[in-house]
Amino acid sequence: MTNVSRHHWTVEEVVSLFELPFNDLMYKAQTVHRKHFNPNQVQVSTLMSIKTGACAEDCKYCPQSGHYHTDVERQRLLEVEKVLNEAKQAKQQGASRFCMGAAWSNPKERDMPYLIQMVEGVKEMGLETCMTLGKLTPQQAEALGQAGLDYYNHNLDTSPEFYGQIITTRTYQDRLDTLEHVRAAGMKVCAGGIVGMGESRHDRAGLLVQLANLPMQPESVPINMLVKVKGTPLDQVDDLDPFEFIRSIAVARILMPKSYVRLSAGREKMNEQMQALSFLAGANSIFYGEKLLTTPNPETSDDHKLFNKLGIEVEQREDASDEAHEAVIMSAVKDAQTDELAYQAE
Numbered sequence: 302m303t304n305v306s307r308h309h310w311t312v313e314e315v316v317s318l319f320e321l322p323f324n325d326l327m328y329k330a331q332t333v334h335r336k337h338f339n340p341n342q343v344q345v346s347t348l349m350s351i352k353t354g355a356c357a358e359d360c361k362y363c364p365q366s367g368h369y370h371t372d373v374e375r376q377r378l379l380e381v382e383k384v385l386n387e388a389k390q391a392k393q394q395g396a397s398r399f400c401m402g403a404a405w406s407n408p409k410e411r412d413m414p415y416l417i418q419m420v421e422g423v424k425e426m427g428l429e430t431c432m433t434l435g436k437l438t439p440q441q442a443e444a445l446g447q448a449g450l451d452y453y454n455h456n457l458d459t460s461p462e463f464y465g466q467i468i469t470t471r472t473y474q475d476r477l478d479t480l481e482h483v484r485a486a487g488m489k490v491c492a493g494g495i496v497g498m499g500e501s502r503h504d505r506a507g508l509l510v511q512l513a514n515l516p517m518q519p520e521s522v523p524i525n526m527l528v529k530v531k532g533t534p535l536d537q538v539d540d541l542d543p544f545e546f547i548r549s550i551a552v553a554r555i556l557m558p559k560s561y562v563r564l565s566a567g568r569e570k571m572n573e574q575m576q577a578l579s580f581l582a583g584a585n586s587i588f589y590g591e592k593l594l595t596t597p598n599p600e601t602s603d604d605h606k607l608f609n610k611l612g613i614e615v616e617q618r619e620d621a622s623d624e625a626h627e628a629v630i631m632s633a634v635k636d637a638q639t640d641e642l643a644y645q646a647e
């Protein structure tokens with residue numbers, strides 16, 4: 302599915318979507334969602350940190366920034382074999398996409414051969430591949446694309462106006478340039494942002510406008526809820542109202558009808574009802590696994606239970622030919638169903 306549709310959204314138009322009565326907004330989002338997706342399917346990815354901490358950037362929300370003192374343990378780039386073993390396990394647990402994240406400003410030339418081997422190895426397992434490594438040069442984007450990297454994640458984080466309060470070491474334009482190099486190399490784009498950092502509704506609208514007005518809308522749009530980590534400058538920021546988060550998901554769905562809207566960081570703090578409302582608002586992708594880079598994520602078995610309660614199925618890769626893979630997921634969902642029945646019978 303390619304996102305060639307382009308609309309020149311204005312921030313004012315998008316703010317007025319945010320201001321709709323909640324039920325009207327949900328209805329609109331769900332109507333758009335049903336035109337493009339099976340409303341009862343969710344795509345599942347697994348994320349692994351391949352290099353952790355000591356990042357030169359100063360993103361104020363991030364426990365991996367070398368500018369702040371947090372409990373994150375630093376870890377150099379992992380060996381290729383370790384990453385491939387992890388990918389194998391992710392596949393066994395039902396993931397269809399394996400995302401590898403490195404806390405870097407940008408990859409160094411000496412790292413490129415290892416990164417390429419990782420992409421090739423994960424691809425060979427029949428998984429889709431995604432990486433997030435910071436800024437890329439056009440040549441690096443080209444090399445990763447040639448190795449078979451399907452997606453590159455690079456978030457815009459927030460609106461251009463609020464951006465300077467969150468990051469000072471990299472410009473908004475740097476981010477847009479990397480997204481352009483990724484597109485030019487033929488890869489799919491995963492780009493989203495974070496809400497709950499103390500930004501205004503106008504800023505949330507501004508972020509979504511930036512994403513929706515890209516020459517080609519991103520195939521994946523992660524919407525993260527800030528995870529407040531002790532030691533980062535944002536650890537005391539006020540909580541965002543959960544309904545405002547759900548509104549953000551719904552507006553993202555309306556603006557980017559064909560994109561996968563992903564519930565990302567912050568899901569661990571969301572109860573089942575909030576996650577269910579997010580799916581109703583048009584979210585159709587999640588991360589599996591107990592950790593999201595360095596912050597906690599719900600247990601895989603909890604996800605299976607929730608999917609069961611909601612009648613949600615795990616979406617298969619469009620070109621999936623591996624029936625065993627599908628069987629693994631369905632049996633995990635059945636196991637959760639059995640556990641649930643046993644629990645109810647107690």
Ligand code: SF4
Pocket residue numbers: 356357358359360363364365366367403404405406435
């Ligand atoms: S968000 Fe990424 S670029 Fe920013 S400090 Fe964290 S690891 Fe570095």
